[in-house]
Amino acid sequence: MAPKPRRETKSLVNAGKGMSTTTIVNAAALQDHLVRSLNLSMPVRKKNPVKAQARTAQERLHSGTEYRKVWVCDSCTLENEDESARCSACGSFKPNNRRIKLTLAQKKGLVQAPPPKLSQNQWEECEAKAEERGDTAHPCSICREPFGLDAKVILSCSHMFHHNCLASFERFLRTNQRVCPLCRKQNYQKRLTKQGERIYRMQCAVKVQACVRRFLARKRYPQLLNEFYKSGRGSPSRRKTFYATKLSSISSRIVRAIDAREDSIDALLAEFDKSMSLSRQVLNGESSTTTASSCDGLMTVDKWHEALRKAVLRDEKECPICINLIDSATKPVTLLSCSHVLHTDCLDAFESFNIYEIHLCPVCRSHYDARVLAHDMTFALRPSSSNMLHPTSRPTQS
Template identity: 30%
Template sequence: MQCPGFVKVAKGHSSSKVDGRKLAIAAVALQDHIAQTIPHLKSCSRTHPAASSRTHRARQHHKETGPEPVEYVLDPDPPPLTLAQKLGLVAAPERRLTAEDWMEVKSRSLREGDSTQPCVICTEEFRLQPQVLLSCSHVFHKVCLKSFEHFSGRKCCPVCRREPYETRVIHDGASLYLEKCAVRIQACWRGFVARKWYKDLRKLVPPNDPQLRRQFFEAKAVCRDVSDCPICLTSLHSSKAVLLLSCSHLFHEPCLRAFERYCSETTVTCPLCRRMYTSRPVGAHGLTTL
C-alpha cells in the first residue's frame, strides 16, 4: 500500500520529465532552424532536395518544348519548413504566390500598361530583352533589376519600395515589340504599293489641268519615238505641219484634215486608237519643237 506522499512525488517527477523532454525538443528545433537559416552554417548543413532552383527546371522545359517563350518564376523554391516553424517557435515565411495570384498580378500590370512604357531603371524600351514581373505588378529588365539588387544590397522594388518581392519572367514587352515591328513593316509595304500604284496611274491617266495634260501627251508621243505619219507613211520630219492629238498620236496636218473630210461618221475619231480627240500643232518642221 502506497502512501499519498509517494504518489505526489511520482507525479511531480513525471511532469518534470515531460517538461524537460519538451524543452529538449524545442532546443533541438531551434538549433536546427539556426543551422538552416544562418548563411555560413547553412552551407555546412544538408540541403533538402526540394530546394532546387525553379529557374533550372524552367530552362530545361524551355529546351524540351522548343523556341516558344515560357513564363516561369525566377525565385528558387522555398526550403521546407523547419521543425521550429512547424512547432510554432519561429514564424513561418509568407505564402508564395500561386498561378492564379500571378495571373491577377499580370492582368493588373497589363491594365496599367507597364510593358508599353520604357524600363524605369534604364529608361529604354523592353524590345526582345528578358523582362521580369514583380509581385507588386511592376516590370523591369531582368539585367537592370539584377544590377539594382547587387548595388543596393537588398530586394526592394525601385518604384514602390516593397520588400521582399517575388519575380516572374514574362514576355509581354517582346510580344508588343514584335507586333509593333509587324505593323511598321505592313505600313511600309502598303505605302510602297500605294506609291507604285500612283506612279503607274499617272503614266496612264492624263491630268485634268490643260497645261499638265498637254505635257503628258507630248511626253507620251516622244516616248513612242514615231518617225512616220500613220496615214501617208512618210516621215514626220518633212516640211509638212504636224498635229498632236489628245490621244498622243502624231499625224501630218494635211493627212488628218483629209481623213476628217472623207470620214463618213459624224464624230471623227483617231485613225489608230478610235478615240475622240483634240489636236494642236507641234511645229512647222515636224517634231523639232517637242
C-alpha cells in the first residue's frame, strides 16, 4: 500500500487549524459579550507594578495635554462643568452622549449591534405614538404618580417616564445594558420631552372653571327655587319646607341684628357713664386714675358670654361670701364681669357694707360689673333701656 503524499497531509492540517481558530474566536467573542451584558466579574489580571511618576496639578496645567471636562447644553449651547447635572442657564438636564463601545461579537456580526441615534423626525414619531396610546393621560409606570409639569423623558420605544424615576431605575440596574422598564428593550435612547403639559394645563383649567360654575350655580339656586315655588309649582310639602327654612334664616338675621344693636346701645350708655364720670372728676377735683380704672371696662354681650363660659368651666360649688352651696334653683345667683359667681343676697350685703366708692370683687379685688343669672345658669331678661343706668342689669355704684 503506497503511502500518502506528505504535502497533502500538511495542507489538510493547516485547513483544520484555520477552521478551529475561527470557531474558537467566535466562541470567545460570544462569551465575552454575555459576560459584559450580564455584568459578571472576571478574575483580575496580574500586572507588573510600574512606578508611575506623580505629576502635580501645575505641571498638568502647563503641559497642554489635559482637556477641560465640560458638556454643552442642547437648548442654550452653554458650556457647563462635567459635575453639574443641569444647565446653569436654562435648567435643562445633562444629555447622555456616552459612546457605546461595541463588543467583539457585535463587531463580527454575531450579535446585533445597537441601533444608530434617532433623528428629529423619528423622535416626533415616538411622541406621536405615546400620545396616541394615551401615555400622557396615564400616570408614570414606575411611581404611579401623574406626570404633571415635572421633567419627563421619552425612550426610543415611545414609553414615557419621570426623569427622576428613570434615573433611579437605571442606578439600581445590575447590568450594563439599559433596559426599558415596560417592554424590556435594550440599549434604548432617551430624550427630554414636554409632551402632555398642554393637556395637563387644560385639565387644571377645566377643574377651576368647574369650581367657579358650581359656586355660581349654588348662589343662584335659592333665587331660582323661590321663583319656582312662587309660581305655584312643585310639591306642597317641599314648598312648605322651603318657606320654613327661609323664615328661619330671616329670624336668625333679625336676632343677629338685635344683638348688634344691643351692643351699640351698651357702648352708647357706657360712653354716657364715662362722660358723667369725667364731669364729676372736673367738678370734684378727683384724680384721673380712679376714674379711668372705673370706666375703662366695657361689657358687651360677647364678653358676658365669655365670663359665663369661664365660670362654668371653673365649676365653683360654694359662694365665696357665705361658704354655702350655690344652687340657682333655690337662691338667685349673680355673675360678675371677672367670671366669679356669688349669691345675689350675699353680694348686696357685701356692697352695703363696702366703705369704698368703687365696688371690688371679694375674690380677686378687681372692679366688676354684675348681672343676674336665671335658674338654668343663663342670663335673665334684661330691663328696658329707659331704666338702665349701666350696661349691666344692676348698677354697681351710685
